[in-house]
Amino acid sequence: MSRIYFDNAATTRVDDEVINAMIPFFTQNYAIASSIFSHDDGIIAQEAIEGARELILNKLSAKDYKCIFTSGPTESNNLAIKGLSFAKHSGNIVVSKIEDLSIINTVKFLQKKGFEIRYVDVDSKGFVNLDHLKQLIDDNTILVSIQHANQEIGTIQDLSAIGEICKQKNCAYHCDATFSFPFFDIDLSTLNIDMLTIGSDTYYGPKGASALIVKNSIELEPLITGGYQEYNLRAGTQNIPAIIGMKKAIEIFDKKTLEYIKSLKDYFLEKINQIQHIRINSPQDASHPSIVNVTFLYIEGESLTLRLNLKGVSVITGSACFSKSLEASHVLLSCGLTHELAHGSIRFSFGKYNTFEEIDKTIEYLKEDVAFLRRLSPLYKED
Amino acid sequence: METFESHFFNPIRDTVIQPSGVGVRENKEFNAKIIFYVNIKDSIITAVDYKIKACPVAIAVASFLAKTFKNKPVDEALGIDLNFLDTHLLNIPKQRIECGNFALEAFKEAIINAKEAQ
Numbered sequence: 092m093s094r095i096y097f098d099n100a101a102t103t104r105v106d107d108e109v110i111n112a113m114i115p116f117f118t119q120n121y122a123i124a125s126s127i128f129s130h131d132d133g134i135i136a137q138e139a140i141e142g143a144r145e146l147i148l149n150k151l152s153a154k155d156y157k158c159i160f161t162s163g164p165t166e167s168n169n170l171a172i173k174g175l176s177f178a179k180h181s182g183n184i185v186v187s188k189i190e191d192l193s194i195i196n197t198v199k200f201l202q203k204k205g206f207e208i209r210y211v212d213v214d215s216k217g218f219v220n221l222d223h224l225k226q227l228i229d230d231n232t233i234l235v236s237i238q239h240a241n242q243e244i245g246t247i248q249d250l251s252a253i254g255e256i257c258k259q260k261n262c263a264y265h266c267d268a269t270f271s272f273p274f275f276d277i278d279l280s281t282l283n284i285d286m287l288t289i290g291s292d293t294y295y296g297p298k299g300a301s302a303l304i305v306k307n308s309i310e311l312e313p314l315i316t317g318g319y320q321e322y323n324l325r326a327g328t329q330n331i332p333a334i335i336g337m338k339k340a341i342e343i344f345d346k347k348t349l350e351y352i353k354s355l356k357d358y359f360l361e362k363i364n365q366i367q368h369i370r371i372n373s374p375q376d377a378s379h380p381s382i383v384n385v386t387f388l389y390i391e392g393e394s395l396t397l398r399l400n401l402k403g404v405s406v407i408t409g410s411a412c413f414s415k416s417l418e419a420s421h422v423l424l425s426c427g428l429t430h431e432l433a434h435g436s437i438r439f440s441f442g443k444y445n446t447f448e449e450i451d452k453t454i455e456y457l458k459e460d461v462a463f464l465r466r467l468s469p470l471y472k473e474d
Numbered sequence: 475m476e477t478f479e480s481h482f483f484n485p486i487r488d489t490v491i492q493p494s495g496v497g498v499r500e501n502k503e504f505n506a507k508i509i510f511y512v513n514i515k516d517s518i519i520t521a522v523d524y525k526i527k528a529c530p531v532a533i534a535v536a537s538f539l540a541k542t543f544k545n546k547p548v549d550e551a552l553g554i555d556l557n558f559l560d561t562h563l564l565n566i567p568k569q570r571i572e573c574g575n576f577a578l579e580a581f582k583e584a585i586i587n588a589k590e591a592q
Contacts, residue, residue, distance in 0.1 A: 391506065393529050394482075401483060419504075431505040467485065467533065469509045469525035 094403040095449045099293065099442030100242060100270060100382050101407065105336065106295035112339035113297065116332040123328050125318060136331055143338035147302055150273070150341060151287065152280040159303045159321045160334050164269040165193040166314075167288040167303040168236075170325065171265045172197045174311035175234050175286070176206055182233035183207035185262075187219050188425035191242050194267060195421065198236075211237065215427050216374040217246030221256065228260040235264045240271035243409060243422040243438055245373045245382030247271065254283030263309060269293065269301075273344045274352075274380055285309050291333065295443070296340030300333035348443050353380040355441040355450065362454045366461055372423065372436060384409070386428070386436045387457075389471035390464040395437060398460040404453050409436035476541075478534045478565040485537035488544060490523040495588025499580040504529070508536060508577055510584035514592065517548045519585065528576065531566055535574035538563045539581045548585055554578070 096104075116139065124140050126133025144158040161167045172194065176184065186198055188210045198208045209227045212220045219237055228235065235257050240247050250266060257264035265286040268277060272289040279287065286309060291300040305311065305324075317326030363369065363385060372384040387395060392408030399406055409420030419433035428436075439453075465471040493511035500507045506528035513521040522540040526533055538559070543551040559574045560566065566574060 389527060391527055391529055394533060397482065397530050429505070430503055434505045464527075467525060468527040469507050470527055 092403045094405060095445070095453055096405045097439045097441060097445065097449075097453065098405045098407055099445075100245075100379070100438065100440035102292045102298065103295050103442050104444055105292075105297055106340060106343060108343055109296055109336045109339045113332040113336040116335050120331075124331065125320065125328070139331055139335055140329055143334045146338050146341060147289070147304070151304060152278045153287075153304055154280060155307050156279060156304050157307060157322055159305060159324050160329055161301045161303060161321075161325055162299055162330065164191075164267065164288050164290040164301045166325075167290075167301045168193040168265075168267055169197055170303050170311065170314055171286045171288060171305075172234065172236055173201065173314055174324070175263060175265070175309065176201050176204075177312035178310045179233040181205065182231045183209055183229070185209045185211060185224065185227045185232055185235045185237075187211045187213055187237045187248075189213050189217050189241055189243075189246075189422040190236065190238055191267060191269065194236055194238070207231075213246075213425055216372075217241050217244050217422065217426050218374070218377070219248055219253065221249075221252055224253065225256055225260070228256070228262055232260065232262040235262055236267065237264075238267040238270075239275070239277070240268070240379045240382075241422060242270050243382075243420055244384040244426070245270075245379030247275070247374075247377040247379060249377075250277070250282050250284065257285075258283040270379060270382075273341055274349060279304065291337035291340060294340055294344050297333045297336040299330050300337040302337075349380060351443055352441055355445055355447065356380055356383060358447055359383055359439060359441065359450050359454075362450060363457075365454060366457060370432060372426070372428065372432075381440045381442065383439045383441075384423075384436055385439065386432045387461050388432075388435060389468045390435055390461060392435050392437055394464055395435075395457075395460055398463070399453070399456055402456045402460075404456060407438050409433050409438065475564050476538060476562070478531065478563055481534035481537035481541075481563065482530045485533055486541040487537070488521045488523045488540055490521045493523075493584070493588070494591055495584040495586070497580040497583030497585070497587060499576050499583070501576060506532060506576060508532065508580045510536070510539075510577075510580045512581075512584045512588050514548060514585070514588040519543050519546055519548060519551060522581075524577075524580075526577070529570070529573050531570045531573035532577045534563065534566070535559055535577040536581070539577065543581075548589060551585055552582055 122132030124137040127137040263285040269290040287304040368388040370386040396408045423433035490511040497510040
């Protein structure tokens with residue numbers, strides 16, 4: 092059975108061109124960059140890394156920044172938040188309530204170490220309340236960390252407005268752009284962002300690569316000590332094949348790909364209206380081009396997900412087993428959704444390898460399974 | 475042996491038009507609700523049905539109970555616990571067995587109410 096993969100916000104298939112770019116760094120140019128002072132193979136490795144660094148910084152118009160390669164967005168987020176907090180020693184950190192767990196659980200960790208954590212409210216579609224943000228920042232605020240695109244509902248925050256508030260309040264701003272880069276242009280020469288996290292594996296690059304883009308004036312404590320790699324901020328041999336793969340993925344992600352993904356999402360949104368009693372949790376505007384989060388009223392999301400899985404459709408739910416914690420999604424609850432709405436939610440995320448036929452098929456499966464589960468439900472009364 | 479999957483994907487139900495006992499369990503946090511309906515005659519469960527909005531484990535357990543205890547003595551049904559489910563319904567994830575208890579409690583309540591109504 093050929094499966095239908097609508098979980099592209101979690102990770103994507105790696106593009107063949109990306110794999111082809113990576114292979115020589117496994118089989119031919121497998122030296123490490125630290126050997127630059129010893130042999131030519133090391134120079135090739137070093138040049139490859141620097142080429143990737145340059146491409147990323149140029150893409151982001153990041154002139155006064157450095158690009159630190161890490162093992163993934165979780166590590167980049169940890170380095171940004173813990174690294175800055177450890178350098179500052181004390182103070183408060185402001186984050187939105189709907190950040191990824193790599194942010195939420197990192198600030199919870201710092202809370203135990205004596206830092207004060209303040210959470211910014213979001214509205215029903217996940218947009219940060221800018222007035223609340225202004226109220227929360229004070230003279231002791233060392234860092235604001237607010238994401239660009241939300242991982243579950245796709246809300247896109249106004250980076251310009253958030254950056255401006257941080258600038259006025261004179262505090263550092265870290266933005267987790269794992270889910271938005273390179274879907275959206277991010278121009279660091281105009282945005283007041285001090286640190287930016289980008290990933291690789293949600294736009295057809297490999298896992299194991301990410302970068303934290305850091306303004307040169309920002310002081311960080313390294314989390315991993317050892318060698319002198321990555322400006323002494325991230326010790327350890329660089330994962331050169333993954334870095335090269337990430338570079339290639341950025342190079343080949345073009346407008347055509349973006350437009351195709353957007354058209355899949357638009358088509359899905361048109362078709363999903365054939366099913367009654369649904370709630371689209373993603374915002375209509377300022378929304379990620381690939382992500383649609385939908386609640387199917389009167390049923391439970393995990394049951395629907397499992398039935399779709401049997402038919403070969405991969406999606407995720409904001410319901411109980413979403414994180415194996417038996418708790419509903421913190422994102423949906425923070426947006427003010429009731430437990431009922433949060434537990435009935437499914438995230439569909441589209442990618443360039445998906446087709447319109449796959450959406451048609453999935454809509455038919457959804458009609459069958461939603462109707463089946465509603466017939467069982469004590470809350471559902473047929474129209 | 476019956477599996478969690480078979481009961482979840484093809485839940486077995488019955489028809490209970492005028493139940494002699496009804497049992498209800500609701501969990502607001504998980505927004506789950508189950509209503510069991512049973513008929514009892516001469517201490518034998520003659521029909522079992524349910525309505526459920528819950529996770530796959532609870533649905534599978536409800537189906538399993540409806541199938542297993544039709545035409546069985548009331549006391550046999552009242553005597554079972556989570557261990558019985560764990561032993562007789564294969565593949566329930568261990569950490570989710572509690573979800574089955576949600577259905578089991580509603581089932582037993584329906585039987586007790588039916589006994590009391592007689």
